[in-house]
Amino acid sequence: MQQITHMHVWHIQLPVNARRDHGIGSVEHSVDLVILRLRAEDGTEGWGEASSWSVFTGSAEASFAAIDRYIRPHVVGRPLADRAAILADARYAVAHCTEAKAALETALLDLQGRISGLPVWALLGGRCRSTIPLSCSIADPDFDKDLALMARLRDDGVRIIKLKTGFKDHAFDILRLERLRADFPEFDIRVDYNQGLHPDTALSQVRDVAGFAPTFIEQPVKAHLFDLMARIRDDINVPLLADESVFGPEDMGRAIQERIADGVSIKVMKAGGLTRAQTVARMAGAAGLTAYGGDMFEAGLAHLAGTHMIAATPEITLGCEFYQASYFLVQDILADPFPVKDGEVIVPDGPGLGISPDPDKVAHYAIQRSGT
């Protein structure tokens, strides 16, 4: 039974090729991520990523400290086979910091998979799909740039987009929806407010947007406003999705009880790991809710974690949004490109996550590192 002998942590900054405005905040110039590498006695390595966003889940600085200072003592020197015990200890070693815990479980599964010769999806219960439809987010304040991106997406075979709304004004949202419906009729269009609406005007604005019949409308109001989410859900005839309102299984239970949504955006980073994300999906499925494979501003390593999780989770039927490695980052950190073809993410079938980061790229973008 192999022990985990080493842990390395990097805080990296990856340049991005556009500005992205969301209801809760903007991203420009670069994204901050934390990369974790574990090593076993035989030298095998497993990698994980914490994709933090300060306004959503928390800061990269917090993720770095959570892993390096508080989680490290529960990992190094322990048997890799004690994965559940390690994760349980890490969960209570530091409050919140769900992205740090997601990075830990990703690295443990990658390491176990590489040692045993099994893909991560096989360790998560087995594969239910080998491809996942890809959605790309439309969120540039310069709409002309997004129209150019739409043409590129269409050429690439992508057929799902999520329009980010609620960051400027209602007229801008309606204008963009009209233009996208007219010029890109072949696209499945979803709408995501990222909590951007004021409670006083949310209902009337969401009604207008529902008139465009998007596939779903996501998180129009602040995460904690469960009553208002339930009222909006009752009022419109388009499915309402919860994102920021539901991080882990605990939130999912309350969301089901209070009937705040018809579906849920499930993210490895919010749930605090791949198996907890699967639990959220199973709870949603059992309650008759749909599920979507959401993500944060991620590099390809976190995309891979989400891909393996969704590959082993039948309840997540609405596709995924793992577009950043292909369409947003100036350069990803993976040694081989994150696998996307004809608008679908291809589920890797090699051991572990199937693709590893290029250590030189990780080092190149690092602004802080720790470990021996």
Ligand SMILES: [Mg+2]
């Ligand atoms: Mg969202």
